[in-house]
Amino acid sequence: STSGKEGKGWKKYQSYKGEGGLPDEVERLRIFVDRKAQSVILPIHGFAVPFHINTIKNASKSDEGDFTYLRINFQTPGQLAGKKEDTPFEDPDATFIRSVSYRSPDGHRFDNLVKQITELKKEANKREQQKKEMAD
Amino acid sequence: MTTQFDKIYHGLSPEVGKFRVASSGMGWKGIDSGNVVTLEASKVKWAQWIRVARNFQLRIGLSDHTKERFDGFLREEHDKIAQLLKNHFGITLETQEAAFKGWNWGVADFRGQDLAFLVSDRTAFELPLDNVANSNIAGRTEVSLEFANLAGSSKGKLAGDEMVEIRFHVPGAASKAKDSDAGSQ
Known part of the structure; x- marks a missing residue:
C-alpha cells in the first residue's frame, strides 16, 4: 500500500517507530549496536541517532597514538562513479550523511564495534540475497 | 516553593x-x-x-x-x-519532535548557532557550529565538519564517545544554496 511513495527499487525501512523503542543503553552516550532493530545508534552531541544497517556501507578502525578512530561510511548517491548505480534511493536530491568518525582511548571496544557492525551488514546482505533468489 | x-x-x-x-x-x-x-x-x-x-x-x-x-x-x-x-x-x-527512522538522508537546517539535521521534518540531531574546528568542501558535493577536542577544552569532561568528524553529501550544493533560517526557534 506504500509502494506509490517509494522510489524505483527503494524499499521502506525504519529503525524505531518512536522514542520509546530506543534501548536503555543509549543513555551512556556510547555507540551501540542494536541487533534486534538492525541498527547502529550513534551519540551525536547528546542525541541518540539510529542508523538502519541498510544506510551503512562499512565500518573500519585505525589506531593513532593513544587513540583509536572508528569510521562509519554510509550509502550515498554518487559513490559509484563509472559503475552502474545498484543502490536505489528514496530521495537522491536530499542531503546525506556520508561518514562519521569517532575516537576513543578504548581501542578494544571500538574493535568490537567494528566486528558487530560488519557482522550485522553481512547478515543484512545475506537476507537481501536470499530475497532476490526467492523472487527469481 | x-x-x-x-x-x-x-x-x-x-x-x-x-x-x-x-x-x-x-x-x-x-x-x-x-x-x-x-x-x-x-x-x-x-x-x-x-x-x-x-x-x-x-x-x-x-x-x-x-x-x-x-x-x-x-x-x-x-x-x-x-x-x-x-x-x-x-x-x-x-x-520538538525527534526522528528515529534510522535514515541518513534529510535536510540540513541552520538555526542560529546550530545546524539541525531533519529527517521527515523531525530533528535527528543538532550540531553547535561554534564547536566546529574546521570545515572543508571537498569536491562539489561534499562538506566535512571537524570538531575540536572538547574533552581537553574548557568545556570540561564529556560523557561517552567523541565524534570528531562528520561528512555530508550535498547534491547540487553549488546551485541551490539555501538562506539560513535564524528565526526558526
Missing part, C-alpha cells in the same frame, strides 16, 4: 545534579563538583522539550540569546515541568 528534579545533567557533562525550579528562576547543582548554574526568572524567554540520549532534554532560551540544556528528564515529568514554567515564568513548553 521550590520543585526539585534529581539525576539531571547540564549540557554534555557526565556529572549528575539536582535541578530546581522556583519563582525566582531555575538552578542546577552538580552532586560531585558542587558547580552551580543559575537562570534568573527575568532572563528566561522560551523552553523546549525533546528526546535525546539521556531521556528528555529541557532547553531554556535566555534573553542574551544563549541557551542552556538539561538532560535526564523523564517522559512522565513533561506535564509537571510545563505547569511550572507556565506558572513561574509565563512561558509555554514547546515540544
